[in-house]
Amino acid sequence: MKYWGYLVAKSIVAAVLIYALWRMLWAVMPEPGYMVFQQTRRFGQDLWWTSAILVLWLLSAALIYLIIWDQRRRCRTCLRRLRMPVETGSWKNLLLIGPPRTEYICPYGHGTLSVPELHITGMESPDWQPHEDIWAELYGTEETRK
């Protein structure tokens, strides 16, 4: 719930920012008088307005991309950025070792995220594996070795 709430909060902030830029664009570039008189749309008729809309659209798309990219690399429990990327698998020995993946872990041990590098049948979604306490699991394995 916290994970999705953070995504919604970021999306709302981005929507407010894009709307503010849109309103600022109208304030900075008022509609020319001849367009009001002829009742034509500015988009496609006025080069500067069309260029400004293109830049606003590109900024909006980049902002949405960054929000989604950032959200995918966050812990599902504590929302901290996932760290310590480790590459697993092999490109050369695909069938023996497995497909190449990059695994990230939460620094507080809430879980691991496995991101596939090989996309044969389309875009595969990353696999999140929650852990109760990954550090306790690691210390537990050391104690059983002794």
Ligand SMILES: [Zn+2]
């Ligand atoms: Zn975490």
